[in-house]
Amino acid sequence: MATASLRLIPLGGLGEVGKNMMALEYGHDIVVIDCGVLFPEEEMLGVDLVIPDISYLIERQKKVRAILITHGHEDHTGALPYVLPQLKVPVYAPRLAHGLISVKLKEHRLLEEADLRMVTPGDTIELGAFRVEYFRVCHSIPDAMGLIIKTPVGTVVHSGDFKIDHTPVDGNTTDLTRIAQAGAEGVLLLLSDSTYAELPGYTPSEQVVGEALDQAVGEATGRVLVTTFASLISRIQQVIDAAEHHRRKVAVVGRSMEQNVEISRKMDYLRIPRGLLVGVREAKKLPPERVVLVTTGSQGEPTSALVRMANRDHRDLQVMPGDTVILSASPVPGNETVVGRTIDNLLRQGARVLYERVATVHVHGHASQEELKMMLNLARPRFFVPVHGEYRHLSAHASLAYEVGIPDSNIFILEDGDVLELTPTGGKVGESVPAGHIYVDGLSTWGTGNPVLRDRKVLAGDGIVTVIVVRDKATGQLASPPKVVSSGFLEPEETHDLFQRVSSAVEKALTSDGKPRSGGRLTRAKVKETASKLLYKETGRRPMIIPVTIEV
């Protein structure tokens, strides 16, 4: 299906269009940008992970030249272990992302067979009809990059996840010069991060947080416990710097944080003075005012050290009055309640708690409105597609693009599976291709709209009642009174008499015409109807009712 147009297809983002995976296609070549995983939303009961639907790519396996990773966050890399076994293509990634992906692939025993390649800013990669160049951006993980992709139709600029920080922790600023050069040479299409397109102004620099952390550590009279995202390496650096400044030792608590600190240190993304890091046991022996603990749990994860401490069920660590706890992160949407509860429980135990609402202990990693306009004005694209965000964020970003002068007809808000076809002079959204989300639950994967999830919703609401009817194969008579068992419905003491009444009612219904009804399906329908009516009348609830017939 070679065409003379360039095709852009977001393949999966859970409303967050293009965040997790996009395809860029021209003639016989496809490059894939990012390969991320999503964490399930509240109503995806029991689902472990959400990955993009790659059936479009699998059908065009031979055309796929590479997967281009922009940075090391899970929502841009986490689906690789699920995708690579089905799509054997080279993966390009910045150095830190390369390191993190290697660890992950090793855990999945996929590292040997994977073709993982490291890129640095300025590298140029020829991939069929595409020439790809990576450029540096600032984000909440080191080594984040954007892409300049030369195509036969024109140049595509992809911002990656970015903000414009003139004083980042590692000194590596967003490469505005390279974007400006591309803009001056002519950009066909800009894809830009929309996560904070609703927010006016500029996102503050990491420097602000560094100063606030230093002050908080300096003021603390007891232990300091800092919690943040394990991938926010620059924040960990700031904590280490503050600890050093105030002559405290640092102990890292929790597996994912330890792992990331170790990798980052090995790869020189963290500068840790000799002797500063200590183990948790050693930290416990030091005077409280000489200790900083760094850990995860900023999202209220129930198994994290922070939440365990908040709930007084951590094996080694207890909150002590005089502790200062700093939540150097903001709750991801959906986590507000659990994070709030964690703060409450820390306060109850006498800790001082600093969090985003009451202190400047966090800034996020995405551009606000003025930075987004800056990106638009430097890249000066003919066409614009807002990416990375819910529909309202894309919509707000589209308005900004219109404000800086891009005509409405050249702005496209895409949804997963939409195919944008671009020529040097025009664009249109044509066909739709399969895209969206695949749920990973245990060892199974499912499409959306799965009946299992609908069932779980009913189970979660009113529980389940199973009614078992055993009949004699030969006579068709009931071999015993119908047995009723339940779960998640009522307390056992509430069910005893009630279930006896259900059993009698079912027995009566099945034998009302003098002989037991035959036909499994009919019997089950009758059992269900009888039990359901009686239970609703007596309890006001509608549990799931499962009739089972057994012949003996």
Added chain:
Amino acid sequence: MATASLRLIPLGGLGEVGKNMMALEYGHDIVVIDCGVLFPEEEMLGVDLVIPDISYLIERQKKVRAILITHGHEDHTGALPYVLPQLKVPVYAPRLAHGLISVKLKEHRLLEEADLRMVTPGDTIELGAFRVEYFRVCHSIPDAMGLIIKTPVGTVVHSGDFKIDHTPVDGNTTDLTRIAQAGAEGVLLLLSDSTYAELPGYTPSEQVVGEALDQAVGEATGRVLVTTFASLISRIQQVIDAAEHHRRKVAVVGRSMEQNVEISRKMDYLRIPRGLLVGVREAKKLPPERVVLVTTGSQGEPTSALVRMANRDHRDLQVMPGDTVILSASPVPGNETVVGRTIDNLLRQGARVLYERVATVHVHGHASQEELKMMLNLARPRFFVPVHGEYRHLSAHASLAYEVGIPDSNIFILEDGDVLELTPTGGKVGESVPAGHIYVDGLSTWGTGNPVLRDRKVLAGDGIVTVIVVRDKATGQLASPPKVVSSGFLEPEETHDLFQRVSSAVEKALTSDGKPRSGGRLTRAKVKETASKLLYKETGRRPMIIPVTIEV
């Protein structure tokens, strides 16, 4: 248990201490402040409502002189239909709250027997040892009030839910003079609203929203649809004013909104020019630029008109390109995701959507930090108890009190069931009494920590597998192969072979020593263990497993 001290006891607030119900006790007298309901949190699977535990009051029924309602919001009045049948005492309420409660009690067929009395600001009520006076405050519902309660130990001031608005819609400002007088005469204890104690500065006046709404309606070229809380009568007044100003008709959509508009209009809380209100049918015949629709759905409630329109499944109303939709409310914590999704779906259909993050179309009804300090400085209490808020809000409010000069030892952060004992010179938190939450689910009520909810959580996660073993009573032999059924576990086509293997494994396990095991409990344990191991190995999941044995 008469004592010479005054006892203050928060009885239920779901972390939000004192929001929903508090008791004030002296000698042989108790007055109860508010009687609210809570909407269940996410993890309270299937729970309909949460009400306070009133066992402390029921045991002291004869001492309870009255329930004092501060305003008409559900979280201050909604438990009355559950509490009044158990606690037959007079209920005092401001005029609008009186009207709303009457409707609610009538629905529950409780109005006849209830002793409901109306109060106006300045009214003084003698209740045993207490003399209660209501005073006017501003809040997000008309006729909100605070309380000045004279007790033998000293004067208690309760702020109610309040903010300080110098230009409220109905012209009734918070009665700072009365609070100042009380302060000048001497206040023993101040109880004050902590909901927004984390927020610096002042809460903006409703006037700001009035102007923004007027501008939005003026600029709109098509229909305008405004959604807000049904109880936010002043906001509805602002919408009506804006509609009148721009010569549009107003149609009210949805039962709760219609009901509140009707009551408020009858009671003169809404001024609606003759001919301005039209029915939905009539509104549909008018040109779009002549119409304002007012409806609920600002919290993303799935059955609301707004959400139905957003999802394209409303019977009568469709979103049209050119519509302006105004969400004049902020999402209650926990509702952010569903509200966001509703905005997305409205935008997808071409509506312009104004919401809090992008326009000043809402301000909330609670005091921010400077207003809270004002309240503290006017009341000048000896003792302070922050109420209405999660622990972190109470804690932030306590810090403000300390900043304005109340000594730490005179500030008490209470939790439900804590008993604060006050004398004119000192206070201490002594014993704890039963308090907390009762869950209403269908026709049952439960305490917290209920096993049914734990079961529902497991069911929601991985579903349920029931394994049924039928044995011959006489011989103990299996009467048929074990039967395995499931729900919320795997798709039917995934289970067929798997469940046959489970059945065989269970059969083998039960007959492994040549004869079937006896003893129901042992059998069930064996069945559970066998099924559970096999299922985890083959699916990576841990469903709830219910073994059932039947003898025939």
